[in-house]
Amino acid sequence: MARSGEARGLADDVALFGDIILTHDQMVEGVHYLPDADPADVAWKLVARNLSDLAAKGAEPLGALLGYTLSDPQWDARFADGLAAAFDAMGGALWGGDTSRAPQIAGGTGGRVFGMTMVGRASHLPIPARSGARAGDALWLAGSIGAAHAGFVALTQDRDACGPHATGGAVNAFLRPTPLLAEGAALAPIVHAMMDVSDGLLLDTARMAAASGVSINLSRAAIPLHPAAIDADAAMRWGDDYALLFALPADIAPPVSAHRIGDISAAGGGALLLDGHAVAPDNLGWEH
Template identity: 50%
Template sequence: MTETDFIAALRALAADPAARGLADDAAVLTFGGETLVLTHDVLVEGVHVLPGSDPADIAWKLVAVNLSDLAAKGAEPVGILLGHMLGEGDARFLEGLRAVLDAYDVPLLGGDTVKGGAQRSWGVTALGRATHVPVPSRRGAQLGDGVFVTGTLGAAMLGHDALASVGEADTAAYLRPLPLLAEGRALAPLVTAMMDVSDGLLLDAWRLGTASAVTLDLDSASIPVADMARRDECLRWGDDYQLLFTAPAGSTLPVAASRIGSVVALEHGPLRLDGRLLSSDDRLGYTHG
């Protein structure tokens, strides 16, 4: 089964409203007087991190990508649960884990450790508290909204290539991404839809348009990229962890962001780029097959 097929099959098991149809960055659960936001991501050696990576960087990235999902919901982190495969460099992993937890004032609440094969993997479940209700989702984009993105796309791609000895670039965006928690909380009361950019801007815009049953009409020249000569790759590579969101036209945004398009009526597909309707066959971003 492809990743898309498997997730589609899982939806039959995820009938609770908190799961949001498995079509969002996180689950949202009302519990007592709180609205909780829960997410889980896994990193695999050789897939999400380069073989031989500093375990301290792996620990940072593992926590950061999960906190980025909380940021897309405007949530305040409550804590994490860690799944760790024991192996070489565990002391360095602990150093990186302490650094990222201290940087974002997030407690470690528990988890599990295992011993496995040569190819290692690590997982984190992040728990957050919603700061605004309703919690932003991918479903709310409205006709006439602007489409916005924070930051610059493609910096992680350039960092990855530099580490793989293909060119020179700052590697921080790839090794130690910075989840936009404060920006997500500031945007939560304003946005109509929001998600983080993890698998490539075009693929994630496709997902947001699909969830909202609209077409996102994007202008590539308006999208800030780290390398103009590789603009197309910057839009598809992923690992950026910027925030992609829609908001009413004319809104005064509380964070720095670029308007990259508009929300229009659904027209044979959820994404249009420079006037051309894109399809799922266009290799929009990163998928696991």
């Protein structure tokens, strides 16, 4: 355990404290979930978003603190069910937190914001960071992209035509993502860099390139699209898939199911390239 002065502060959207990792993510009404969502799904995704941050560090979940906006009793009970199911299925436990009434705003209907801090412990030191990719490494992706986008489209634009399973699990992937905790733990000892792709493949790859001071060239044809993905261009710019992006020495094969999607070279000629062409910073995707 690090003494007080050794806390390393913010790195890769998580706080590191010796071998302890703290993540904090939010679920905001109308931003991260639809206002008519099942509260159990909201709770699940809040846990999953945090656990995906831990997965990228190869960490095991320990416990969580929840900032909860109270709703009606039925909504609250359903949220609690989802929370329990998520911890049961993926790990972690509720340690504490704070509840409050919803925001009171003149003319408004209120809005719910849920925040969770998750505490995890690294399984391997040093803890993987997004900043460690090196020229000559290969870039890999565990998991696929495009399912969450397809699920969101199904829910918002073609709701009547789609049941929860009508699009190959895409709706379920959007509502109840599964963080790759086992994969992250298996990869942590060997990767040069690792992060989750929660904000979209292009944006997060550009972040790894910038943090590592390298140039990354993605091979479009190699990027694993989920069978339900609607469009590769959209899938690369949409978040919520919670795949793991990692850099490995070119001669090492990952010990988990993954696709080699790119190559890493010395900085110059653009931080992020797609089939050799630089991707403009304003064409990476959206930021929450």
